[in-house]
Structure formats: structure tokens, C-alpha cells
Amino acid sequence: MIVFYLIPIETGLMTAITDPSAYTGSAPYLPPAPGDVSLGPFTNAVDALSQGLANSFILVVPATILSGLLGSMAAYGLTTVDWKGQIGIYMLFVAGIFIPYQAVLVPLTQFWYNVVPLRTTVESVAPMIPLLQEFHWKLIALIVTHTAYGIPICTLLFRAHYKKLSDEMVEAARLDGASITRIYRRIILPLSVPMFAVVFIYQFTQIWNDLLFALTIIQFGDASVVTQDLVSIGVSQEGTNFPLRMAAALVAALPTLLVYIFFGDKFAKGVTA
């Protein structure tokens, strides 16, 4: 079973360390002959993807944190704080999960390119702020889009978690004199850590692997994220450079893998909590 699951990765890895010139004719799943081992594909892949990787990080980190944080706040407001009409609002959030990506692609493009003057704003302030590039406006648009799309599912996850928290504990905090925001900061937020791990892993993977929104909003250019660059890498008229493509795929997958490794134990705690 394990062998069955690992063969594709093994094959990818073996291919990725084969010298491209020696690739044709060798079995992709067998280790390359000692003379044909090459780290060239990896270094080439990292070189080619560096801009995409950087853009992806600029996109993923804020979008993940924002959607997690806003989802947690929304869930707190909709679950732990008691007010009329919250079920209705919550239903709107849930409905958000079911809006298909395809249905919003055109409106989304219109929105970011024609309705919101984000481009002109960023282009005018970019020279004044260090590190901010003009093309970053597309990444900002993508961050907002992913955050908005992520909030419903994050709210759902956090709400399930908050429903299990003791009402008496929150009431005790109220009697202790804590305001709604203080209760969130000092009681609810610290108790949400395992759930944040779940949400962060989930959102990180989703956003990192997303190609559809990136193609729609970024389209092409300097702001391209890693998934976009991956599409065309190693493809040329002379043929396909499989070792390079495999190496690039592994490099692009590495961050999500690392996130799983680093947050894995907290993730398990959050899922079972």
C-alpha cells in the first residue's frame, strides 16, 4: 500500500535527478545510472521559479492569516456572542461556500480591472514604499479574493470549535468584567490555536495550489505565481524537459509539505479536539 502511494513521488524524484540528456530511454522509476545523476534540473527549476515562488509567498501568507483570523472573529461573533438574526447571517456565510469558482471568474476580472481603482492606486504609491512593486496590485487583488473566498469555510470550522467551548466559561469571563473583545483576545483566541493549525494548513494548501483565480486575476506578467510558472516550465519546441518539470513540481510542492510537517501535530490536535 505504502509502495503504491509512494511510487509516483519516487518516480518524480528519480526523474528529477536525471541528467536531461540521458533521460530519454531510461525507466523513469529506476534510479539513474551513476554517471547520469545531476542536480541540474533542481537548480534550474529553482532559478526559473524563484519569482513565482516569491509571489506565491507574498500571496499565501497574508491570505491564509487574514482568512483564518477573520473567520475566527466571525465565528466568535456568530456563535459565542448572542444576538438576534445571527443564524440568518451565518446562513449567508455558509451559502458562500457553495458559490462555484467558475461563476465568479468574469465578475471578478471586471471587478478588479474596471471597478476598483486598485491598479492606479498601487502604481501611484509604489515609488514611495520600499519593496512595493507596481505589479503587486495584482497580488493584493488576489489576496483579497482568496481571503473573501476562504472566510466562509474558516468560519464554519471555527464555529464548530467554538460551539464545543463551555458557555459557563465565557459567562465566567463576563462576570469577571471582560468585554466582548477582551474575551476574544484573552480566552477564545488562545483556545483556538489547534483550530488555527487546521485552518492554516487547509487554506495554505488551497491558495498555494490555486491556479484558476491566479489565471483570471493575474493573467500574466511579473506577478505570476508559482502554479502559473509551472504550467510552462520545461516545455519548448524541441520537446519536453521531463527532469526539469519534475524537479519544478517537487520544488513547488515543497512549501505545502513543510507546512504539514511543521503544523502536523497541532493539526491532529485540532481535528480531534
Place this chain on the structure above:
Amino acid sequence: MAELTLDSITKVFTEDDGNEIVAVDDVDFEIADGEFLVLVGPSGCGKSTTLRMVAGLETITEGEIRLGGRRINDKPPAERNIAMVFQSYALYPHMTVKQNMSFGLEESTDMSDDEIDEIVTDTAEMMGIANLLDRKPDDLSGGQQQRVALGRAIVRDPEAFLMDEPLSNLDAKLRATMRTELQRLQEDLGVTTVYVTHDQTEAMTMGDRIAVLDDGILQQVGTPLECYHTPNNYFVAGFIGEPSMNFFELDVEGDALVGEHFEYPISDQLRGAVSGSDSVTLGIRPEDVEFRADAMPTEPTDFACTVDVVEPTGDANNVYLTFDDDNSDEPRTFIVTVSGMDRVESGDKVVARFPESAIHLFDEFSGEALKNRSLEDVESVDISI
């Protein structure tokens, strides 16, 4: 520290389908400064709702709650200067004991960290939990968590304590210990306390006074012994006391109260009490039934009985008797408590006497007490050391 007044408090919940449920109906009582009042009643009687209204966790539909003479209806919980101990303890699981106890002072006062630290340490020492200050609630036993919850309430130095079944999650032995400890603590601190429980033993043993609540309606407020010996009605009589009072439904017919299996003579003293009723409920506490072995009934208040089951508790025996006149397949039993040293066996023929001075009579329909036991034979015991 202050007196707490509940003035015609009513709570109506409106369900989603528009149904209105009256959880608490026109409840009135006053708790003097430093008094320990136990609010007791069966599950769902509205006692917790009443407490939560005092705490400010539920809105008050009608009526007024005053603490130290000031109306607190519209004040948020934080401004009422009340501390509450919850059934689940409601400790903050991610904080240490020290942080748990400091939280309230940090949120509600301007004290410096040093001052808070000092108060928390002092209280922890008083509660015997000073060695636990750096631990988290999950690492504590139930009894220790209970102490922390109490300590958290005490550091606030509130005008009133509210306790919602704080001992119900403890095992029996610890519960008995904590009962006395809580009482002693409350006496030392002298803080007005409202204590909610469904356990009549806690009610009897802990409170200066108890308030019995049923179905949202206040049945009686009085000292434990008042409620025990002179219950206002059928409900209080049956609820207070363990084992419960025996009840028999009887019809008033001429000179006797006639039941299915026995007749009880109406003496001149009883005449007045039953004159307005067609049928009454006779109640007698298990320990008030006089009981003797193998004798024929000699008085009209004697009844020939057979021992059905004996439950020895060590210090006493709970004896279940059936009337000899009762020939049904499942004869009804009543309970008599006798000394644990008495030898009683199942199947013994005995005589049970219901002394007139010890019986209670309740109107069958309203449940109002028509006659309570006389307290003339209550002896005061002089203890000279």
C-alpha cells in the same frame, strides 16, 4: 457586602414558535447581609434561571433585583460586583491557576500587578492551593478545580456570591467535606451567598435559610427546620427530607379519614383542620412512625403491618411496611426509619402507630398544609462542656 432583594421577579422565555414559557413566576425574597440562602428545587424548577438573573446573564422580564439597596436590573454582569461559581467550574483551561484567579482583577480593577499578585497568593494560601498556582486546570483533580473556582470568586471580594450547584461534580465523600468547608468559608468571609442546588441534603445542612422553588413558583422560604417540620404545602413536605415523607390520600367521612387500607380517627383537634375539605393527604415522616413488634393494635391510630423490605444503612434501618388490610397484588409500601440496632426482618408482623401530634395534613387539591406536626415534643438539648 450587602443585602440582596428579589422583588416579584418573573422570567418568560419565548420559544422560536412564539410559545411563552414562564420559567420563574413572581419570586420574592430577601437575603440579609452575610446570609447564606440555599435555593433548592427539582431540575427545571427555575432556580438556575433565578440565579442567572441575579448574575445578569439572563434578562429580567418583570420585577426588580436590588443589591445593597441599588437596583441592578440594567447593569451588565461586570458592574454588579457579584462573583459566581459554576457547576462545571468554568476555569480558563489555557491559563494557570494563578492566571485564572488574577483574570477578574485584571479585567475589572485598576490594581497593579503586584497588588493582584499579593491578593491571589493570600487567597490561594487560605484555600490551601498555594502549591498549585503554576499548574493548569487539566492537571488538577475535581476537588482542586473546585477550590480554584472558589478562590477565583473570593479574590474579587464581591458583594455577593452566587453558586450554581458547585459540588455536584464531586464524589460523595469530597462533597461532604467541601460542604462543611464552604460553610465555614462563607461564615469567615461573611459574604451574602445564594447557593443553588437540587440536593436537599445540601439545602438542609448548609443554608441559614432555604427557599424551595417548584415550577418557577416560590413554595417556601424559611430555616431548614421550619421547612422540614412545618412545610407550607405538599410539595415542600415531599421534597425536603430523606427518605421522603409518607403520604396517604384519605377522604373525610364523618368521624374518620378513610383511605384504601386504613381509617384514621378525626379527633377534636383535627376537626378544625379538615372541616373545609372533602379529601386530604396525610403525611408522616418515616422517623415519626412509632413502631413495635408483634403486638395487636391497641389504639385507633395503630395499624397492623407486615415488614416488606429492610434497608440497613448502619445507623438506621429503613423499613418498608405494607398494611395487612392491603390484599392487592402489589401492596403499597410506606417507610419507617428505626434505629440501626433494632432487629427487623422481612415478613415480621408489626404494629405502626401514626401519633396525631406527628402527622401533617394537606388539602388534596391545593396542596396547602392544613395541619403540621406539633413541635411541643421538640426538646432543647443543653450541651454543657
